[in-house]
Amino acid sequence: MTLDGDSGHPVSERVRLAGLAAQAIAATDGITPTRGPVGRWQTTSESGTVDGVLAVEDGRGCIELDLHLAARWPPAMPLQLIAEQLRGRVRRSAAIFGMTQRLGAVSVAFDDVLAEASSS
Amino acid sequence: MALLGARGLARLTALLLTATLALAGVVVAVFSIQGDSSTLSLPSLVDLVALDALHASVGGLLADLETDGPVAAMTGLAAAAAVLLGLILLFGVLVRRRERLVVMHSDADGTIAARPRALGRAAETLGEQSRDVLRTSTRTKARRRGRGGRLRLTVYHARTVDGTAAATAGRDRLRALAGSFALRVRVRSRVPRRGARVR
Numbered sequence: 001m002t003l004d005g006d007s008g009h010p011v012s013e014r015v016r017l018a019g020l021a022a023q024a025i026a027a028t029d030g031i032t033p034t035r036g037p038v039g040r041w042q043t044t045s046e047s048g049t050v051d052g053v054l055a056v057e058d059g060r061g062c063i064e065l066d067l068h069l070a071a072r073w074p075p076a077m078p079l080q081l082i083a084e085q086l087r088g089r090v091r092r093s094a095a096i097f098g099m100t101q102r103l104g105a106v107s108v109a110f111d112d113v114l115a116e117a118s119s120s
Numbered sequence: 121m122a123l124l125g126a127r128g129l130a131r132l133t134a135l136l137l138t139a140t141l142a143l144a145g146v147v148v149a150v151f152s153i154q155g156d157s158s159t160l161s162l163p164s165l166v167d168l169v170a171l172d173a174l175h176a177s178v179g180g181l182l183a184d185l186e187t188d189g190p191v192a193a194m195t196g197l198a199a200a201a202a203v204l205l206g207l208i209l210l211f212g213v214l215v216r217r218r219e220r221l222v223v224m225h226s227d228a229d230g231t232i233a234a235r236p237r238a239l240g241r242a243a244e245t246l247g248e249q250s251r252d253v254l255r256t257s258t259r260t261k262a263r264r265r266g267r268g269g270r271l272r273l274t275v276y277h278a279r280t281v282d283g284t285a286a287a288t289a290g291r292d293r294l295r296a297l298a299g300s301f302a303l304r305v306r307v308r309s310r311v312p313r314r315g316a317r318v319r
Contacts, residue, residue, distance in 0.1 A: 064230075073242050080224055080300055083232040105230035109221055112238050115245040 011047055013102050014063050017094060018043035018055040021065050021106075024089035025052060030072045030082060034111050041068035041111075062104030065090065073113035083108040126212030133209055220262035222269040224301050236260035239271065239301060246293040247273050252281045253290070254312060260303075268302030276312045283309035 011019075025033050033052020035042045043050040054066040067086065071079060087106045094103040151165035158164065166172070184191040221233035240258035247256035254276045262269040273294060277286040287309040298305045 071238075073245055078296070078300055079234070080232060083224075087230065105228065107230035108232045110234035110238050112235070113242045113245070115241065 011045065013099060014055045014057055015043060015045040015047070015050070016097070017063050017065060017090075017099060017103060018050040018053040020093040020097065020099075021053045021055070021067055021090050022050045024086055024093060025067060025069065027089060028082065028086045030075050030077075031069045031086070032114070034068050034070045036068060036111070041066070058104060061102070063102050064104040065106045067106065067108045068111050069108065070112035070114050071110050073115045079110060083110075123212070123215055126208050126215075128212070130209045130212030220264070222260070222262040222301050222303070223267045226267070234301065236262055236269065239269075239297070239303070242297060243271055243273050243294055246297065247275055247290045249293060250286070250289050252277050252286050254278060256290070268304070270306070271298065271303045272306045272308070275307060275309045277309055279311050283311070 022033065025031060033041075035049075035051040039049075041052055041054050043053050043055045052068045054068070055063055056066070057063050067090075071082065075082060086108060090106050091100070091103065094100050147165070148162075151160050151162055154160040156163075181191065181195075185195055219235065219237075221231075222236055222239055223231055223233045225232040237260070240260040243258045243260070244256045247253060247258075256276065257274045259272045260269060271294070273290055275286050275290045277283060287307045290309075291305060291307045294303075294305050294307070297303070
């Protein structure tokens with residue numbers, strides 16, 4: 001457990017990793033988190049909710065992250081590259097905060113597209 | 121598969137029940153037109169469907185139920201079957217089907233995938249980039265296992281536009297999207313029906 005910087009609440013590693021994933025999503029161009037029709041895709045804790053990130057701890061102590069996104073369409077780069085870039089950011093953040101061993105699979109799902117008005 | 125069966129049964133039952141209820145309502149309404157014992161009166165309807173005879177037979181059945189015997193055993197079995205049918209219908213109505221994702225890439229580090237509806241919207245946006253296209257519609261399905269899925273794009277165009285060319289242009293625009301998600305693409309062209317709205 002660590003303390004959340006904003007609220008001072010104790011934060012589990014699961015919630016901390018969800019927060020890092022949310023920061024990685026915010027830093028990646030062309031995507032926004034989506035929490036689903038009834039808020040299924042979010043991580044909730046005393047310090048608040050993290051939209052678009054489902055953090056689940058498996059039986060072996062690893063925390064799996066499911067990132068649910070809406071992508072701007074057409075995208076500036078292929079969706080697979082965006083997803084790989086995002087996963088790389090999440091893993092680097094986890095390494096910086098010493099949570100590499102705890103981080104399990106990081107899955108990315110594009111649940112919606114935000115179509116831009118075409119000029120052609 | 122069981123869920124699909126239960127959903128189908130629930131839909132069929134709902135359709136039959138609502139149709140029966142509507143028909144019964146119409147019959148009662150028609151037989152309420154006249155009063156007393158005229159042809160289109162409720163007493164006449166009771167005579168017509170032999171409710172008195174039904175009341176007598178149900179009364180006999182209820183009397184048989186009170187004593188041990190084959191009728192009571194059969195009725196007990198029928199009641200158990202009705203409860204089971206009710207549970208199946210509840211399962212079909214309440215359990216939501218999980219939408220499969222179209223998988224782009226999957227390994228031990230995780231999966232990269234997209235929801236079929238999102239891919240459909242992306243394909244529609246690409247298809248509508250052509251000036252010749254009035255609107256598009258899509259149908260996308262993910263494969264049960266492994267990567268990829270199927271995408272069907274329908275391109276609606278004006279009568280003056282060559283349908284084959286419109287379909288080919290639509291297919292070309294989808295090439296990158298289809299390649300990255302391993303989608304089997306089928307594009308067809310249509311002229312909108314007369315009077316159909318164009319977005």
